[in-house]
Amino acid sequence: MIKHALRTVAQRSRSLLVPSITEVRQLHSFPAKFSKAYDHDGKTKVSIFNTETDLGLMITGYSQYGFRLNNDMVLxxxxxxxxxxxxxxxxxxFEDINEESLSLFPTLEPKIDVLIIGIGDQSPPPSLSKRIVEFMKKYKINVEVLRTEQACATFNFLNAENRMVACALIPPLHVTYNENDILQAKLKKKELYETD
Known part of the structure; x- marks a missing residue:
């Protein structure tokens, strides 16, 4: 029952945080009577308010429910x-990954060089990797299909090098902890309970 409630909250939160690809497509489709009035090059223009060039998004944590970014946003x-x-x-x-779910990445401008796909905590099946690579090869985009943990680290590394990279991530079903995670949790707990 708790998992069902969390899944429901996750689905509602996801829809409130960012639009889905389908919603973005619906927003950018023009009725036939307006299509002749639009005489630009067909590319969507976006204004970026954050002009800090040395800062970029990094994935600092993940769980079964989502991801935490370096700006403390939880998705x-x-x-x-x-x-x-x-x-x-x-x-x-990962069974839902197909040409339709990847259709956003070839349309990006400027074009990305590398697409990293994190498929959860399972090893990528060879048939999935082959299908994705063949689809993206048509658009001259390199693809890596990895476990989510490896995909996060690879994205952070390439993003820090200012590469044109994108990452598509599915949260893992199970999260394993290592000694560093346990030590960090103990240190945070100690900081919480310290008094001045």
Whole structure:
């Protein structure tokens, strides 16, 4: 019952945080009577308010429910992360990854060089990797299909090098802890209970 309640909250929160790809497409579709009045190059223009060039988004944590970014934003569910922005990714598992769910990435301007896909805590099946690589090869985009933990680290590394990279992530079903995680949790707990 608790899992069902958390899943419901996660789905509602995800829809409130960022629009899905379908919602973005609906926002940018023009009725036939307005299509002749639009005489630009067909590319969507976006104004960026954050002009800090040395700062970019990094993934600092993840759980079964979502991801935490270096700006302390918590995002629930599958996400697509770019050097300066984040979108909700409308998939539930790696079985939902297909040409339609990847259709955003070839349309980006400026074009990305590398797409990293994190498929949770499972090893990527060879058939999935092959299908994705063949689809993205048409657009000259390199692809890495990895476990989510490895995908987060790879995205952070390439983003720190100012590469044109995007990352599509599915939260893992199970999270393993290591000694460093336990030590960090103890230190944070100690800081919380310290008094001046």
């Amino acid at each position: 629930i569910g599958p996400i697509s992360v770019f050097p300066r922005s984040v979108l909700s990714w409308n998939v539930n598992s």
